[in-house]
Amino acid sequence: MKDKLNCPNCGAPITSSKCEYCGTVFHDFTNFNLYGKNIIRFNCNGKVIEAEVYSAMTEMIWETDGFPRMRMEFMVIDQKEI
Numbered sequence: 023m024k025d026k027l028n029c030p031n032c033g034a035p036i037t038s039s040k041c042e043y044c045g046t047v048f049h050d051f052t053n054f055n056l057y058g059k060n061i062i063r064f065n066c067n068g069k070v071i072e073a074e075v076y077s078a079m080t081e082m083i084w085e086t087d088g089f090p091r092m093r094m095e096f097m098v099i100d101q102k103e104i
């Protein structure tokens with residue numbers, strides 16, 4: 023495993039939540055409750071949706087090709103366009 027990751031789009035070292043060279047945003051899930059309710063916002067065809075979701079399943083799958091997959095599934099409790 024690498025000590026540090028680089029921006030997948032331009033290769034620059036990652037120093038914050040946004041690449042200072044190309045603007046790529048790196049999503050930070052450190053405050054995401056893997057086993058409970060969360061409020062999330064996402065873009066759906068240009069509409070911003072705010073949703074209360076319950077993390078119904080979080081699974082790390084260790085594939086033999088060396089690239090583990092992380093699968094997250096949400097149960098949407100409530101949602102609205104904002």
Ligand SMILES: [Zn+2]
Pocket residue numbers: 029030031032033034041042043044045046
């Ligand atoms: Zn970049």
